[in-house]
Amino acid sequence: MTGTRPNTTLPAYHAAVWDEPVVMEMGHPGRRGLVFPQAEPGVAADVRALIPAGAARAEAPALPEMSEPEVLRHYLHLSQMTLGMMGVSLFGTCTMKYNAPVSEQVAMRPQVAETHPYQPEETLQGTLELVHGFDTILRELSGMDQFVFQAGGGADAAFTNMCVMRGYWAAKGELGRRNEIVTTIQSHPCNPATAAAAGFKVVTLMVEENGYPSIEALKAALSDRTAALVLNNPDDMGIYNPEIKEWVRLAKAAGALCFYDHANFNGVMGKIRARDLGFDACMFMLHKTFGAPKGGGGPAVGAYGCTAELAPFMPGPIVAKEGDRYTLKDGAQTVGKVREFWGNVPQVLKAYAWARAMGADGIREASDISVLANNYMDKRLSEIRGLAKSNPANAMWRMEMTRWGLGPLKEETGVGTLHVQNRMTDFGIDAYWLSHEPWVVPEPFTPEAGEMYGKEDIDLWVDVLAHVCAEAYSDPEIVKTAPHNQAIRQLDGSGLDDPARWATTWRAYRRKHAKAPAKAAE
Amino acid sequence: MTGTRPNTTLPAYHAAVWDEPVVMEMGHPGRRGLVFPQAEPGVAADVRALIPAGAARAEAPALPEMSEPEVLRHYLHLSQMTLGMMGVSLFGTCTMKYNAPVSEQVAMRPQVAETHPYQPEETLQGTLELVHGFDTILRELSGMDQFVFQAGGGADAAFTNMCVMRGYWAAKGELGRRNEIVTTIQSHPCNPATAAAAGFKVVTLMVEENGYPSIEALKAALSDRTAALVLNNPDDMGIYNPEIKEWVRLAKAAGALCFYDHANFNGVMGKIRARDLGFDACMFMLHKTFGAPKGGGGPAVGAYGCTAELAPFMPGPIVAKEGDRYTLKDGAQTVGKVREFWGNVPQVLKAYAWARAMGADGIREASDISVLANNYMDKRLSEIRGLAKSNPANAMWRMEMTRWGLGPLKEETGVGTLHVQNRMTDFGIDAYWLSHEPWVVPEPFTPEAGEMYGKEDIDLWVDVLAHVCAEAYSDPEIVKTAPHNQAIRQLDGSGLDDPARWATTWRAYRRKHAKAPAKAAE
C-alpha cells in the first residue's frame, strides 16, 4: 500500500487524509450556517436601543462564514482524521470500554437532553430513579454509604474528597493541624495536585523494588498532621500492594482518614471493596470503568462515595429515596459545591446502563478477563526484544495493566517510546499511553487490554509492537520519522512552549506567524 | 503523500484503508452480539414442541459469531471506506442535495420510527398532517390535484403511472387497443422498462442534432394505439425541449395521456408546472430533488401526482383532510397497490422538512443557482483538452446538468471515462455519473453542480478533472491503473458476468473459489 511497510503481513492500513484547512480559513463572506427566526410583529424592536449605552459590540467577531453543509463536512473530515479506537487501542490507565450505542441513544432523548435541573422534582422522577439506582450499585461495589456524581471527572472527584475531608477536619477544629496528605509517587498526579489546590501539603512516598513503598516509609510519613492517606491500588504498574490493609490501619492509628482512588477498578471489580479494606471514601470514574464514553476528555464523571461519617460533608445535592419518591437533599454539613448542579447526568445514565447490562456476573467476569488478558499480553510482550518490564523483582501476576519500558530498545537503536507510539499508529493502533510523570521506568508505555477486545485484537496489537521493534533494529529511521500512514506527518512540537510561537487561537497564530506561509508549498 | 501525485497543488487526500475481512470470516465460535431475554416462568416452554413436525430447522445458519463491539467496528470501517460525499460529488442525474441532519434527527424519533400503519388514524394525526402538507406543496409545484407516496423509488413511480394509466384505459375499455407507450431514448430507462413490465409496448424516439426528437418523429409514432406519452424534460444532457407543449398537444390530439417524469426538476422548480404544460400526471423523486437522503439506493420515494381525472385510479391509500382531521382514503377505482402501506414515511417527512426549510423563495433560488452553477461549470469544462460537449449544435444554456464526453481524450490517449472516474476518486472526488445506456455520447460523463456546493467546490472538481486529463496525456498509466489512494485498488470485474465466478453469497464464493486463497499473499 505504501512504501513504508515492506516486509509485513500485518493488515494494510491508512488513515483518512483530508488536508483540511483550519475553519478560520474557510467560508465566504455572507454565507450562513444557521439563521434565526425574525422577531414577531409586536416583539420586534430596535436591538441597539435594548443595549445600554457603551455595552454594545462595536465590531463583529471574525468568525468563519459558512453554509451548514460546509460546516458539517468540515467536522466530519476531522472526525475521520481521528483514529478513535477504529482500530485497536490498549490505552492503559484509561480502561478501553465498549461505549454502547444503546445508552447513547437513550441519553440523546429529550427526556434527558431537554431537562433542566431546577424542574420540580416530580417532573424528574425518571432521572432521579436512575441516579439513585446507580448510587446503590456503587454502594454495593464499594461498601460505602453514599455516592455523589457532581464531580466533572476523576480529578474532580479527588478534589471533592479533599474538600470533604477538609470540611470534616474543619468541623472537628483540626484542620489547622491536619494539613498533610500522604500519598505515593504512583498515585495519579491529580491526587497530590488537588490536595495542594485544596490547601494541603503533600507528602509523597517513593516506590521500592517490589513496586510500592515500604511500611517503614509510610510510618515515617504519618503523624498527627496527616489529614488523609490517599492512594490508588493497583497502581498503573499493574501491581497490587498487598500491605494496603496494614497501611490503612496505620493511617487510622495516626488519626487520619483514608481515600481510595479506585480509578483502576477494572481488575478488582467484585473482588475487593474499599470499605472492607478500611477506607473512608473512594471514587470511581464512570467515563472509564463504567462504560460512559470519555469523548477524548469528557463530559466525565468522578463518582465520589464515602461512609456515613463523611457523607454529611458531601457537596450536594444527593438523591434520596423517600417512600416511592426520589428527592434531592443537601448534606447537613455540606462543604458546598465543586461544580454547578448534580453532575453529568447523561453519563451517569450510561454508567447505570453499563452496570445493568453487565450485572453482577458480568462485572466479575470483566474483571477476570481484563486480568487474564493483561497477563496474556505480558507473556507475549516478554518475548519481544528491546522491552523491559517494570519492577522485575515483583514476580506476581499483574492486574489489569502493566507498565513496560523500551529502555533497552532506546539504548540499542536510538528509537524511543514516542517514536514507537507514533509508528504503531501507522498500523491503525491508537497511540498508547506512556506513563505519568515522573518516568520511573525509562521510555515507558502502559498497555491495558480490558475485557472488550478479543484475543485476535490483543494479538494484533502485540504483533504490531513486535514489528515496530524489529524495524527499530533494522531500519530505525522509518520509526523515528513516523507516522507515515496517518492523517498528518510528525508534529514539530519545538515551539509549543515558546511564547513567541505557541498559538492557541487563530488571531495569535496570525500575529506570531504572519510571515510564515499558511501552508508550506507542496 | 503517495507516489501517485507528483506535480499537483491539489489538496492531499487518501481514503481510510482498513483491509477489512468479509464479515463471514470474522468472529469466534460462541461469541454473541445480542442476547434476548429468557422466556419468563409460565411462558417458558419446550421450543421444539412448538414447531410442527418437520418444520424445524435442522442445522444452524452459518452466520458469523461476533461480539457487539466487533460488529460495530466492522461496519464503521466499511462506512469509513465509503467516500460518500465526504469530498465533492457532482453526480449528475441524482442531484446532490444537502440531507439535513435536523430532519434525520426528527425522523429517528419514536413518533415516526415506532409507529404502525394500522394504528387507528386518530393516533397518527401528526404523520398524516405532514404527509398531507407535503401533498399540497407538490400540488402547488406541479399543478396536479393529488399526490401519493406509495412508490418506493422513481422507477416505482413510473410503474405507478403505468398502472394508473392502464387502469384508466381499462375502465374506458380501451386498454386492448391503447397498448403503446411513446417515449424518447433520453427518457430514463425505468420509463420503458416499467411500461413493458406493465404490459405495454414501447415506442422509442431517437434524439436529433439539437438533442431531442423532432416533431415529425413524434407525429409518426403517435396513433390511436398510444396509451401515453412519457418523457422527462430537461433530459440528462441538460437540454430542455422547447417544443414540449406542442408534443403534449399532439399526444392529446391522438387521444393519449401524458406523463412527465420530473426527476430532473432541480433546474425548473417554480419555473414551469407539469399541469400548465398539459400533462396528466408527473412524478418527483423525494430522495433527489427534495433532499431526503438516498442512502446509496433508498429507502426512496417516487411521489406520483395526477389530475382529478386520473386520481380515482391511484394506488391507495391517500391522505385526505376532513375538517380538522386527516384520514386515509382509497380511490374509487383504485388500481390496487404498487407496494404495501403508504410509502416511506420518514422520507416523506424529510422531503416536507426540506420544502419548508427552503420555502417558495428558496426553492426558486435553488433552481437559479443550480442552473447558474451548471453553466459556470460548463464554461470551465469547455477549456479542458480532451472533452467534448454533447449536442454541440445546441447552443442554448444547459439546465441543471450537462452531458459531456471524453471521446477525444480516449482517442488521443487511450484513457476512457471509467479510468478518469476512478482516478478522480484519488483526490476525494466521488465517482461521477457516466450516462444511461445506450451511450449516445462516447465516453460520457454527466456532472451536475446543484445548489448545495459552493463555487470553491465546483472549482476543485473541475481542477481535479483538468489535472487527471493532463495526466492522461503525460502519464496515461497512472490514470488507467487508478485508483491509488482509495480503500482498495482497481477491481477486476472480468468474472462478474461469469456463472463460474460470480458470487453474490459467501457460500457461492467458497464453492466456486475454494482453491483460491481468501486473500492473496501481500
Added chain:
Amino acid sequence: MRENEASAHPWMANSVADLKRRMLEAVGASSIEELFHQIPEDHRFRGELRLPPSLRSEPELKRHLVRTLSKNATCEETLSFLGAGVWQHHVPAICDTVYGRTEWLTSVFGGPSSDHGRNQAWFEFGAQLGELVDMEFVGLPVYSWGCAIGHAIRMAARMTGRRKVVLAGAMDPERLSVVRTYCEPRETATHIAIVHVPHDPRTGLVDMAALKAAVGTDVAAVYFETPGYNGMIEPRAAEIAALARAAGAETIAGCDPIALGVLAPPGSFGADIAVGPTQPLGVHMNCGGGVGGYIASRDEERYAREYPTLNVSIAPTADGKHGFGLSLFHQSSYGMREEGKDWTGNSVYMWAVANAVYMSLLGPQGFREVGGLILQRAHYAAGRLAAVRCVRVPHTTGFFKEFLVDFAGTGRTVAEINRALRDHGIFGGKDVSAEGFGPMALYCVTEIHTKDDIDRLAAALEEICR
C-alpha cells in the same frame, strides 16, 4: 422580505450575491433569468408559489416538526399487537448507529473502490441472508415483500414460458394487491393469471387437495408462505415443492427471515426461489416505511439470468484482495431498458445495511434465541387469550408470531373491541373481519412482548368482555 430571509440560505453556499455575480461574469450572462432562455415564455409559470411560509430557521423548523409529530401515539408508549406485514421487533441500537453514518446517508453512490465499504456491506447482506434462507444467490432487496413476490412470479413466468401462478394458503390482502398489480390485468399482453387456492379454515394451512387440483403443467409457479399470513407454519412445505416440481413449475416460498433460526429454511425444503420481508431484521416499522423484500434462489444461471435486481458479487482487486462489483448488470433495466428483466432503481439498500448489521449481531445463536422466544411468548399469549371468556383462538398451536383471535362469542365487532382496548393503552390486533375470516383479529406477539404485557392484554380483554 424579512431581513433573515434576505440573507444567504444555510443550505446553499452560492446564495451569496457576489458569488452569483462572479459565476455570471464567467459564463458571460447578464442575469440568471437569461440562463432560462431555453424555456419558452409560454411554458413559464409566472405566478406566486402559494407554499406555506418558509421555515429556514432550524429552530422554527424543528419545533414545527416535533410539535406536529407529538400528535401521534407510538407503539412504544402504547402496547401494540399489530403486525401483518410490518412487525414490532427490537431494533438493536447499532443498526441505527451504522445506518446513521453520514458516509452513506447521502444522495450519492460511487464506484467499487470509492464505495468499497458500502459494496461490502451489501455483499454481506446477501452473504448472510443466503445462510439464513439456505440459498446461494441473493439480489439486493426490492421495495417490499409483495414486490419480491411479484418479481419472483415474473421470473418464473419467463423461465417456464407459462402465464399462470398459483397462490396457496392464506394471503395478506395488502401483499396480494401488490402481486395483482405485478401480474394483471387481463387486458395486457403479458398478463399472468392468478389462481388463489385458499387455506383450509380448519387447519389454517394450505388445502393440499385443492392445490393438487390447481397445479397443472400450465402453471409457472406455486407461491406459498410459511409462516403464512395467518401466522401458521406450513409443515408440508416439502410436499408442496415436490408437487410444483412434478408439474414443471417453480416453487416460490415466502419466509420471514426472523423465524429462520428455528424454522426450516426454504432452501432445505426444496423452494426454488425464496422471498420475504427484510423489515424484521433491524429496521423500525416507520409507519410501514421500513419494509423491503428479498429475493434469493439457487445459484444457477437459469435463475440468475432472470433477476431484475442489482446483484453485488465478490471479485478480486488488482492486488488480489476482496473487492465487490455488480453482477449481471446488463440484464437490468439500466442495461436494456424495456428489454431488461422488469425494472430496478433506488430501492431500500440502506435498510439492507441495517439488515446486515442485524444478522451479524445475532449470529446463529441469536436467531435461535429470538425465534424460540417469539414462539414461546406468542403461544403463551394465544393460550392466555383463549382463556378469556367468549374469546376463541382457532389455532392455539402451529403458528409462529401471529395468530387469529375470534371475537364472535363476545357479541361485539373487532372494531369495538379495539376501541375499548385503546382506552387501556393497547393497540389490538389487526381487524381482519372484512377479509373472510369472520369477526377476527390477527394478533402479533414478538420478542418485545413480555409476560406482563400479555397478561395486561388478557386482563384488558377480560374486563372488556365481561
Added chain:
Amino acid sequence: MRENEASAHPWMANSVADLKRRMLEAVGASSIEELFHQIPEDHRFRGELRLPPSLRSEPELKRHLVRTLSKNATCEETLSFLGAGVWQHHVPAICDTVYGRTEWLTSVFGGPSSDHGRNQAWFEFGAQLGELVDMEFVGLPVYSWGCAIGHAIRMAARMTGRRKVVLAGAMDPERLSVVRTYCEPRETATHIAIVHVPHDPRTGLVDMAALKAAVGTDVAAVYFETPGYNGMIEPRAAEIAALARAAGAETIAGCDPIALGVLAPPGSFGADIAVGPTQPLGVHMNCGGGVGGYIASRDEERYAREYPTLNVSIAPTADGKHGFGLSLFHQSSYGMREEGKDWTGNSVYMWAVANAVYMSLLGPQGFREVGGLILQRAHYAAGRLAAVRCVRVPHTTGFFKEFLVDFAGTGRTVAEINRALRDHGIFGGKDVSAEGFGPMALYCVTEIHTKDDIDRLAAALEEICR
C-alpha cells in the same frame, strides 16, 4: 444461571470458554483465580454482589431505561422559563451529529497525528471563542463556569501574590458555592478571602461606590459578570476594569458567549481574564450535565504560565502543514503533580467540539441575530409580565435574557405561583425568594421562546393572579 446468561456476554469478546482457556495456557496459569494471587485473602470480598438483575439483553435494557425516563417531563413538552446557569437554547442538529461520531465518542485520546482531527477541532474551539471574547489565549474548557471563575481567581492570586478577591454584583448562589470551594476555607494556608460587593438593588448593577471602597492593593482580582446573575448588562464594565487595574488587580469578567454578537466582548472593555459558560453554544441542558466553562486571556506569558488547562496550539508538521499539539503541558498537574497549576484531567472536551461546530455555524451574522432576537423576546416578555395585575418587573430594560419578576403584589409565594403554572404546562422562572431578592423569580427567555409562548405565559399568570 439462566441459559442466555451462561452464554458469552455481547460486550466481551473473550467471554468464551476456549479463548479463556487458550490464554490461561499461554500464561501458564491453571485458573483465572490464580491470577489474583497478589490480593491477600483477607482483602477479598467473597460475598454475593447484591446488584439488581442483569439486563444483558438489549431489548430489556432499553425498555427499562426508556420506561423509567418516561416519568420525566421535558422542557420540550413543557414551556420552560428556567435558566440560571443552564439555559434552553436551540441546539443545531449538526452539533448532535458531529458529537455522535463514533470516532471521538470513545474511551481514548491519541497523539497529534492519529488524533489530528480531534486536536484541530479543539483548536478551532479556542480560535473561535477567542474571536467572540476578543482575546488571544484560550484554554480547553474546565468543568463549569463556576470552576472557571475559581481557576481564574487562583491564577490571579498566583500572579499578584495577593490572597483576596472581590466579587462584584449579583452572584448566582450555585456558582458562588463553587467559587467558595476553590478559594476557601479560611483554615487552609492557601485560602483566598472572598469579599462580595453586592449589586445595587435599585439598578441591579454593580454598586460602584461600594466596589471602590473594597478594591485596595491587597486585591488579586475583581470578578464581575455581564450579563449578571440577575440578567443585567453591566454598562460600566470598562470603569470596573480600570478601577481594578489602578489597584494592581486583575479584572476577571464572566460573559455568556451567546450574547457576544451584540454585547461588548471582555477583551474590548479591558478584562484581563474572561470566563463563562460553554453550554449555550450547542449543548443540551442535560439536566445540568451540559455545563462547561471557558477561560481566556491576553496571550501574555504572565497569564499563559498560570493556566491549569490543557492548551491546544497550532504547530507545523514535518512537511509544513498545520498540526496541533499541547502547549505548556508541563505546568499542568500531569507535568508537575502538586507543583502544577491547580489541576486538570478529563473535563468537557467533547462538548468543546459541539461548541466549535456551533460557532462555525453561526458566524458573525448568526451571533448578531441570536443576540438580537433574545434581547427582543426577553424584553417583550418583561413588558408583558409587567402588565400582569399585581406582578412587578423591577428592571424592564438593561438585561439580556434573564430578568427578575416580583410576585410580592400577588400575595402568593413564588412556589405557589410556579405550582399553578405547572397546571398550565409551564415551568415558571427559578424561585429566588430565598436569595435575598424578596418573593421573586428569575425568568429566562431565549431565541426559542416565540411570542405565542410568552403570551401563553402572560395569560396563565393573569389567570393565576386574578
